[in-house]
Amino acid sequence: MSLKAATRILLATTLGCLPELASALPEPVDLVSGDDYPPFAGSTLSEGGVLTQMVRQAFATGGQSARVEFKPWARGYEETLRLEYDATFPYLSTPRRASSFLFSDPLYELNLRLYVRSDSTWKTGTPEELSDATFCLPTGYEVSGWVRLASDRLAFVRPRSMEQCHAMLQLGRVDVLISNPDELAWQAVPPMLTPRNVRKLPEPLDDVSLHLIIPRDHPRAQQLMDAFNHGLQQLVDSGARDRLFRANQDYRRSLEADR
Template structure:
């Protein structure tokens, strides 16, 4: 009986030690402008930055999040300067270099136009000659991805510039999602009725945390992270975290 108790106690101690070895301080990076999901001027870094931080904490990790241009953060995660980056949609090119977490959130990509626009469907034939805005670093979806050479795309630095160009008539449509459009209109103090979505949806896309396939602990980190996401989703906390309003952090004056 004593021997069995000691064996059980030893096994329990080894489990605790193993968990301690796996827990790490992780360096993450995300983009500077993807409201309301991520951004250096958003409270908590945005709704998905908040979710990622909570999930990592629940998994036993501490973490810090840097904000960089999308391409730089992506490349520096690939080269292991950062442990992970987010939020990214799955594409074949990305899958070749990265492992993907379970979905953080799902967005529906659509075309948005001004209320008085002559565009009505969002299908390829109708938009063949339209000027379409999508910030650089954002993934192409649907027929735009399949026929990107035909699409007349404008790729500014951020989504706010897309909204500005649409309102000023410099582009005919922008590609976004309901959450992003609502946030932009709120921050610009514009009426929700200013824009309307075209009915033809480009894609329903899930957003993920990604880790370079070259990272020596990629699988272990993702397993713990995914387990945390599952627990958050099952408890209802995930939707609460993502749905919590995101505020803009006022710029600091010198």
């Protein structure tokens, strides 16, 4: 166990024995996210991305401040699992992850779809048609739908970022891009990645949701999750969540690009 994780456990134990001090001096939660998931999370995005902004506000609603760092997805995930961070986001729920993490209420609903070049010969997006296609999905992104079920029989390229997947699609190095309309529209702003160069296949892939996740081994896992979910629900009930999305410039940019 790292010194950082051990310190966190000791502090949680100490504050648990001193409820008045814990109430008066809430320790900021340490969060980590990936650095290349527009418009949702990233160090170069406004407010760190719309979901980073929402996660901070959900914790703040319960009087809990949050510090957020951005790291490569796999590194942030593993360091959170080792309790070097209190939580990480945004992640899809999978059985493997659920065995190690608690999952928050949904942060955002995604409609995952398959995209090809506009001049591609692929037409439907069915498993039968795409059995010989090469798929692109960045490292750290979870494969979903029938593609996950058939993943051992399919060809994949897993670069560092979605931007690289777009570039490889345009260059003909991959056949199919797995994405969602929000992310696709944001990435489609650069000239060579205009929506006119990308076509969505009609067969849906999967409808999923993104979550904040907390290690089950965290000494305050359920306490933190309950507080976060309560704050998130208050944002939803008050309309603050919708206002946050409407006001976030990167999220608005993705909507405008998708029109």
